[in-house]
Amino acid sequence: MTRRALYSLADLDTVTVHRLVRRSLELYEDPTAHDRPLAGLVAGLLFTKTSTRTRTAFTAGTVRLGGTAVAFGPADLQTNTGESMADTGRMFATMLDLLVVRTAGPVAEHRALAADGALAVVNAMSIEEHPTQGLADVATLVGHFGDLEGVRVLYVGEGNNTATALARALAHYPGCHLVLACPPGYGLPEYVRAGIAGLAAAGGGSITQVHDMGELPTDVHAVYTSRWQTTGSSKPDTHWRDVFRPFHVDTALMNRWPGAVFLHDLPAHRGEEVSGEVLDGKASLAWAQAGVKAAGAMAVLEWVAASVPASAVPDTTGAAPPGFPVPGPTIQKEEE
Structure with missing residues (x-):
């Protein structure tokens, strides 16, 4: 299932833009007006450039919506040693449910991190646009x-x-x-x-x-x-x-x-x-x-989280996730 992403407002239709604006105002008036849609989800926050309002808005928004935020700074990832954004995104998609990204580079970097739609990505600023x-x-x-x-x-x-x-x-x-x-x-x-x-x-x-x-x-x-x-x-x-x-x-x-x-x-x-x-x-x-920006971050997180299937929430029963290979019986080596 391809998950929602917000790379550019050019990708959204009028209905969606109006919906996100209305929802931002609702959450601005009452930050508790939700049913914790990020409960059980993990959101990565990758900020390679300085940020006060946007980083705080998405971190607090993740927590308020019931999720867990994992922050990455500019020197934290192996992209500094040459790993590609595409490979980083493939790895992120196995561990995270959402990813909020700020870079000074092109939005193409954000798209590469989405791992062909396996990860919900939010553009928290690129060189072209701050949606x-x-x-x-x-x-x-x-x-x-x-x-x-x-x-x-x-x-x-x-x-x-x-x-x-x-x-x-x-x-x-x-x-x-x-x-x-x-x-x-x-x-x-x-x-x-x-x-x-x-x-x-x-x-x-x-x-x-x-x-x-x-x-x-x-x-x-x-x-x-x-x-x-x-x-x-x-x-x-x-x-x-x-x-x-x-x-x-x-x-x-x-x-x-x-x-x-x-x-x-x-x-x-x-x-x-x-x-x-x-x-x-x-x-x-x-x-x-x-202040509206904080509520807007919550609205966007709520919107992208709606595309994350329930099966993405970690299984705490001990059973292997669907489609994940289950280890077979241990092979005992015969004694010589």
């Missing part, structure tokens, strides 16, 4: 606005993995409009925009991009920014900070749209992508957004 962040971001917006019909979101900063996830998630909400204001040369990848433009337009929404802060929309309900330097990434231009400086979110920018709320995926670098006055101000949803 669980996108779900938490949209859940935060839905929790605040209720309905995203007519809501206009402005994303300011690099078109990175966070921006990709946000755009892919919002494209599933009819009538929602997203404008990305990105420095020249640092926009959302064209293949991402092309892949969601039709979906957004079909629902009466839009995904557009500008490279000049003088071209911002006149009507904005939410402003989102993220760090200029994404974990594990680097920029080829040594003067990139000068290029990014105009894309700073401060009080003057927020005052252009009285009533607009502010979002940030954290951690934040006050004085760079955002001022402290905005991040800690009354319009900021950033800290609630972090």
Whole structure:
């Protein structure tokens, strides 16, 4: 049986995206609103890059849902000595039920760890996309606005993995409009925009991009920014900070749209992508957004765990698992 996986929001249909967002909000309101769907299951958490919110969210989420979490750091696996991701995944599939993965590499590494569908895998961030962040971001917006019909979101900063996830998630909400204001040369990848433009337009929404802060929309309900330097990434231009400086979110920018709320995926670098006055101000949803992320991790874990068959739960009776070779009788060697 092929188990569910979350590699990219591009792989999910609208029904599933909405379901995960709704479930995130339900668990945010009541973290106990479940029947311990991970009871008897073991979830591996492989984080080869630093993480505070995502690692904590998935670790706590596993425990709250009744599962057992096993953590792996960047120096813990034999991949450091040359073992392939594919071989590592084949081994993991014999010992784990779920695997949550964060790397600075491509999502292809995460797919390789799935052992051809034998292991349920969650992308907790890759170089291309941060899908669980996108779900938490949209859940935060839905929790605040209720309905995203007519809501206009402005994303300011690099078109990175966070921006990709946000755009892919919002494209599933009819009538929602997203404008990305990105420095020249640092926009959302064209293949991402092309892949969601039709979906957004079909629902009466839009995904557009500008490279000049003088071209911002006149009507904005939410402003989102993220760090200029994404974990594990680097920029080829040594003067990139000068290029990014105009894309700073401060009080003057927020005052252009009285009533607009502010979002940030954290951690934040006050004085760079955002001022402290905005991040800690009354319009900021950033800290609630972090809390929704914890609930979102639970929603995703619950969703992938539903594809793990009951037979995957370890048998504690002492009998051999189905399909596992049972040792035969000991052969006694005749005495000479």
